[in-house]
Amino acid sequence: QLPHILSATFSPTHLKVGEVLQVEFVVKNNLPIPARLSTNPKPPYTYDESKAFWEIVGQEEKEALHLRVTSDHPGSNHPGSWPWLFGFEKASLAPSETTTVKGFIRVQTAGTFEFRVGLVPGGHGFIDDNAFRTKITIEK
Numbered sequence: 001q002l003p004h005i006l007s008a009t010f011s012p013t014h015l016k017v018g019e020v021l022q023v024e025f026v027v028k029n030n031l032p033i034p035a036r037l038s039t040n041p042k043p044p045y046t047y048d049e050s051k052a053f054w055e056i057v058g059q060e061e062k063e064a065l066h067l068r069v070t071s072d073h074p075g076s077n078h079p080g081s082w083p084w085l086f087g088f089e090k091a092s093l094a095p096s097e098t099t100t101v102k103g104f105i106r107v108q109t110a111g112t113f114e115f116r117v118g119l120v121p122g123g124h125g126f127i128d129d130n131a132f133r134t135k136i137t138i139e140k
Helices: none
Strands: 004-011 014-016 022-029 044-048 065-071 083-086 098-106 112-121 128-139
Touching: 004 014, 004 112, 004 128, 022 065, 022 112, 083 098
Parallel strands: 014 128, 044 098
Antiparallel strands: 004 022, 022 098, 065 083, 065 112, 112 128
């Protein structure tokens, strides 16, 4: 009875420092009413690894769903901070409707890291947390 991420895909899984990692989310609204969505930052948005949403968009939009990404090395951001937030193309999702969102992160740190996604209603805990874990290898 809640919206959920049906899938999230990271690509490519091997890249070089300075290249862009894509994440593609598919989200479905399982509520009997429209789900309110955050549109900030509007997709497709590209983060530099060292930047975080609070530097770009400020506060989370309260009660509006947004997508989050983190890794075991989220750039210069604090581990566990989920710094990369992605908005949707539109402000609501009808009951049973699905939507696809693409976001990008320009990687800067070499190594192999586990990236993962989450779905969050702003100001509340995660609906989907640590989902679609994917190992990404970044070479110098």
